[in-house]
Amino acid sequence: MNLFADIRSTVITCLEAMTAEGILPEGLDFANVAVEPPRDASHGDMATNAAMVLAKPAKAKPRDIADALAAKLAADPRIAGVEVAGPGFLNLRLNANVWAGVVKAALSDPAFGKSTLGADKKINVEYVSANPTGPLHVGHTRGAVFGDALASLLDYAGYDVTREYYINDGGAQVDVLARSVYLRYLEAHGQEVTFEDGTYPGEYLIEAGEALKAKVGDAYIDKGEQYWLEDVREFGTDAMMQMIRDDLASIGVKMDVFYSEKSLYGTGRIEAAIKDLDDKGLIYRGTLEPPKGKLPEDWEAREQTLFKSTDFGDDVDRPIQKSDGAWTYFAPDIAYHFDKVTRGFDELIDVFGADHGGYVKRMKAAVAALSGNSVPLDIKLTQLVKLFKNGEPFKMSKRAGTFIMLRDLVEQVGSDVTRFHMLTRKNDAPLDFDFDKVTEQSKDNPVFYVQYASARVHSVLRKAAEAGIDTSDLAAADMALAASEAELTLAAKIAEWPRLVEIAAKGHEPHRIAFYLYDLASEVHALWNRGNDDVSLRFLQEDDVPASQAKIALIRAASVVISHGLGILGVTPAEEMR
RNA sequence: GGACCGUUAGCUCAGCUGGAUAGAGCGCUGCCCUCCGAAGGCAGAGGCCAGAGGUUCGAAUCCUCUACGGUCCGCCA
Numbered sequence: 001m002n003l004f005a006d007i008r009s010t011v012i013t014c015l016e017a018m019t020a021e022g023i024l025p026e027g028l029d030f031a032n033v034a035v036e037p038p039r040d041a042s043h044g045d046m047a048t049n050a051a052m053v054l055a056k057p058a059k060a061k062p063r064d065i066a067d068a069l070a071a072k073l074a075a076d077p078r079i080a081g082v083e084v085a086g087p088g089f090l091n092l093r094l095n096a097n098v099w100a101g102v103v104k105a106a107l108s109d110p111a112f113g114k115s116t117l118g119a120d121k122k123i124n125v126e127y128v129s130a131n132p133t134g135p136l137h138v139g140h141t142r143g144a145v146f147g148d149a150l151a152s153l154l155d156y157a158g159y160d161v162t163r164e165y166y167i168n169d170g171g172a173q174v175d176v177l178a179r180s181v182y183l184r185y186l187e188a189h190g191q192e193v194t195f196e197d198g199t200y201p202g203e204y205l206i207e208a209g210e211a212l213k214a215k216v217g218d219a220y221i222d223k224g225e226q227y228w229l230e231d232v233r234e235f236g237t238d239a240m241m242q243m244i245r246d247d248l249a250s251i252g253v254k255m256d257v258f259y260s261e262k263s264l265y266g267t268g269r270i271e272a273a274i275k276d277l278d279d280k281g282l283i284y285r286g287t288l289e290p291p292k293g294k295l296p297e298d299w300e301a302r303e304q305t306l307f308k309s310t311d312f313g314d315d316v317d318r319p320i321q322k323s324d325g326a327w328t329y330f331a332p333d334i335a336y337h338f339d340k341v342t343r344g345f346d347e348l349i350d351v352f353g354a355d356h357g358g359y360v361k362r363m364k365a366a367v368a369a370l371s372g373n374s375v376p377l378d379i380k381l382t383q384l385v386k387l388f389k390n391g392e393p394f395k396m397s398k399r400a401g402t403f404i405m406l407r408d409l410v411e412q413v414g415s416d417v418t419r420f421h422m423l424t425r426k427n428d429a430p431l432d433f434d435f436d437k438v439t440e441q442s443k444d445n446p447v448f449y450v451q452y453a454s455a456r457v458h459s460v461l462r463k464a465a466e467a468g469i470d471t472s473d474l475a476a477a478d479m480a481l482a483a484s485e486a487e488l489t490l491a492a493k494i495a496e497w498p499r500l501v502e503i504a505a506k507g508h509e510p511h512r513i514a515f516y517l518y519d520l521a522s523e524v525h526a527l528w529n530r531g532n533d534d535v536s537l538r539f540l541q542e543d544d545v546p547a548s549q550a551k552i553a554l555i556r557a558a559s560v561v562i563s564h565g566l567g568i569l570g571v572t573p574a575e576e577m578r
Numbered sequence: 579g580g581a582c583c584g585u586u587a588g589c590u591c592a593g594c595u596g597g598a599u600a601g602a603g604c605g606c607u608g609c610c611c612u613c614c615g616a617a618g619g620c621a622g623a624g625g626c627c628a629g630a631g632g633u634u635c636g637a638a639u640c641c642u643c644u645a646c647g648g649u650c651c652g653c654c655a
Contacts, residue, residue: 036594039601049597052635062635086598087635131655171655288652299652315581315651322653329655357582358650381583383648425591428583430648432590441617444604452617459615496594503594515592518602529619538615577617 001105001112002498004046007078007092008035011048014072023068024058037496044083044091045492051088062088099491100479106494106557108475113497113564117505118159124340125151127351128248128255129166132240133177135204136247136406139353142382142431144406145422145570147351148253149510150380152568157505162345163256169237170261170332176200177240178233182220184209185232189221208239247406251415252570259339264332273338273370274320274331282308282369288316307334312365333359334366341371348377349508354428357381378508382427388434413439416571420447423514423569441577446518450562451574453521456528457559458575460539464552469545474553481550486530486537490523490554497561510569517565524558 011033018024033054038047051066058065063084070082070090081093106112127147130140148163155161168174180200183193188210195201212220212235220228241258248255264270277283287303305321307330320331340348348367352359360379367377387394387404394404409418412435421438424446425431441448464471497516504512531538539555541547563573 032596034594034597036597039593039598043598047598052597055635089598091598168655173655290652302653304653319653324653326653328653354583354649356650360582381649383583429591430584443618446603448617449603456615463615500594507595511592512594515602518592522602528615532611532615532619535614540615 001102001109002115002502003098003102003495004035004037004499007046008033008048010076010078011035011050011069011073014069015050015054017072018065018068024054024060024065028054028057030054037492037499038091041489043085043089044081044093046092046094048090048092049088051084051090055088066090096480096483096488099483099488099495102495103479103491103554103557104475106497106560107553113156113501113561115157115498115502115505117157117502118154120158120160121346122162122344123154123159123347123349124162124164124343124345125154125349125351126164126166126340127151128244128253129168130244131168131173132237132244133173133200134202134240135243138385138387138404138406138409138433141251141406141409141418142385142422143351143353144248144251144253145419146380146382146427146510149419149423149513149569150349150351150508152570153501153505153510153513154508156564156568157501159347159505163254165255165258166336167237167241167258167260167262170265171329174233174237175229177236178229179225180205181208181212181236181239182228182232185212185220188213189218204243205236208236211235211239250407250410251418259336261332261336264335264339269339270327270331270335273335276338277307277334277366277369280369282311283320284308286317288319307362307366307369309362309365309369312368314361314365318362330362333363334370337363337367337377338370341367341375345375348375350377350379352379352381354381354383380427380508383430385422385431385433388432388437390436391434394435416451417447419570420450420514420566423511426509426511446514447571448577449525450517450521450566452577453524454559454562454566455574455577456524457555460552460555463540464548467540467548469540469548469552471549471552471556474549474556477549477553478546479550479553481547482554484537486527487551487554490527490558493520493523494557494561497564513565513568517562517569520558520562520565524555527555 012030015030019026033050035046035048038044050069051062054065055062066084066088070084073079073082078095078098079092080095083091085091125147128140128144130136151161151163176198183195183199184205187193274283284306285303286306287301290299302323304319304323306317307320309318318330319328322328363379364377367375417438421433443449461471500512500516504510539551566573
């Protein structure tokens, strides 16, 4: 149940009646009529802009429409009062029993907050997609957490979600990986090796080298690349992907599909995708203009095969074949997205690091061309994570061995803290991550603050049990016994949850969930604190079981919503603090 | 030279896609906490929403230009 949507449809019904009565002209568009929580509590529980939006097309004064609409709305049993305010806003006050209904719904309806917005549409969320050449580091972590929370959010909002990882196992970097594994293999056989430029010196390959030795013995020693490269490439890629899967699992990310770039080669899939574009007249041979400004030193004009991405908003056409006829990386990317389209997804989302910002336009152009503009592609960029220790910037250096890996984060601060904190910022804003502050148990730490609210509610439930108060059917409580202004404020915040889910899902912005949870937790704490001064606001009322049950029902509803929200973020709700 | 992202309180950031007097935390100032729910609570000060134009009943939000910061810029993956 979405209270705001319910009231909005009531407003629309009233407007339609006004049209029928001739108060409003025929054919008005009500799409922009909104029912929202007011910014200022003194403006009541909800506000609608209907009169102002419609004044111009209806050629009427906002006040006149507002007065007529107010009279109709006042007849609704849920609405306790209607006022015309400001330039023509209608402020609505709701009956207390409406809030009681919200609390009961949150307690008894497991789908409270879930939405049908997605209408079961198939949506593909591609994220992480790190090269299979090593373990995941901090930068990947943000993309992993963001993409995963976004996928969960869309699932909650009624989409049929597929979580997908694209394995870049088709390019030169996996050859580099193979040679590096080979060196570790020689090392495992007791040879002295040196890691020159163009190889990966990371120690994480030692294990792979030993595993290779265990598998093939000395078969590859003193042999040329042609004997072992292909096999070691596959062996190394598999080992790295296993490592990456373990990393992802440690932070609660589980993909539905791992899609191999290599599987596109030699199978005609790239050719098929390019042919689709060619059939649409979007492929041609040509020469690109040199880039403006600083000219690369070895620049020279060359004819190559180009995709006419400028037809779809890109700045220049993009090469899909090198001058020697080999595919550029862009060609398999096109084929991969073509495959997503042909698999029947209604919408696509790619989550990239900010350094890939330059590829957004060409990918969108490709998907628009391949799908005939029928499949929207949204690309979300995650900005850098700036690490701190004790407030001091922490510089990462591969050479000094201070490069922070995902597993370091999980070991030091845990999955829950990492995930929540990474979602306390918009994806396109840089994020500060302080190892010490994120684990601090204080009000200043949003992770702790939200968890503490959840724990407090469970603490009350435990105390209620000790006092012999039955809390097995809180939805049946008489909510009139928890209807003070302070208590209704919390109920109103709970009522915003379903609406917030839809806003966050529409915008592909999971951080809104984290901010909402903070606000909701804040209301829980505020109510708790008021119990210090005002005994009537305490959750456990001595010798008054029905009142206790009503008050517990209220905060229990809040904790249920916190659980739902944390679930979307992939964070385990706390039942007690330690 | 160009593209993309950003610019909101001293600091770190929200701002529900165009609504009412722009919010939160930290920091700051003041008050409260011997006990029954203080790993604190309440209140206050603090803003030309980077700047300038434009769109309209109405702009932090949309458009144009400018300034500053970040990312990126022919076959690299």
